[in-house]
Amino acid sequence: MCVLQATLQSLPDDPTHLALFLDVDGTLLPLAAAPADVHADANTGALLERLRALLDGALALVSGRPLEEMDRLFAPHIFAAAGQHGAEWRDAAGATGRHSVHLEELDDLRPQVLELAAGDARLLLEDKGLTLAVHFRRAPERARDLEAALAAALAVHPTLTLQRGKCVLEVRPAGCGKDTAIRRMLDAPPFAGRLPLFAGDDATDEDGFRFINALGGCSIKVGDGASNARYRLADPHAMCAWLAALAHTPASQAIT
Ligand SMILES: [Mg+2]
16 A cells, blocks of 8 residues: 555646545544544634635545534534435535435334343444444454344345444445445536545445545545555544645645
8 A cells, every 4th residue: 555645646736626535433533432422623624624615515524423423523514424324415515315215124123233232331322313333342352242143133134234343333224335425426516527535444434445446536544454445544643634735735746
């Protein structure tokens, strides 16, 4: 994987030729013990706002969080976004949509997941409406048995799939993910026709990396671990520093 400078070198000089897709947790913001403990300082929101202006609106957040949580994190800024791993979205004009094919099966499954999480006080269940997440950061030894239990429960629910993440297992709709979320955005202005860049940190971002690579775009993995991404940055601090460089100068001149 190449270094930051090579990443910048590969980008178009004119930022209006670039479409920026950014995961949130672990990419823009450091991870915390629980999702509710993650906070964004005002500088991060301001940086994203500056980039959005520079890119004529072609900036979107692509996260496992619901849209309303991203809005709370970056308030008062409201960005185009795909939430809940692509199960809901808001385009650059503010129009929203959601994936709903799986909701009946999710309702059927919900009691089983609730029961599973209730059996261990160290587990945190996050019911996001379109997805269900079981966080086990405080009980990492539960990873295998939780995955086995959820996989067994999902076997009879073809519209649902299991998403693995950092100390989290998530039930989400099958057939949508960060790759489909980015594809939807790229089909419409102001994203359409631009070189896409996607940065993420987790297993949930790998579909997005593969999709971006197939388009000849720029994929950036934040942090350690094997990845399909073509480039790598060390942590959210490095990611924000890289974005700041992009925001201040034409991309090719941002090489230091
Ligand atoms: Mg992440």
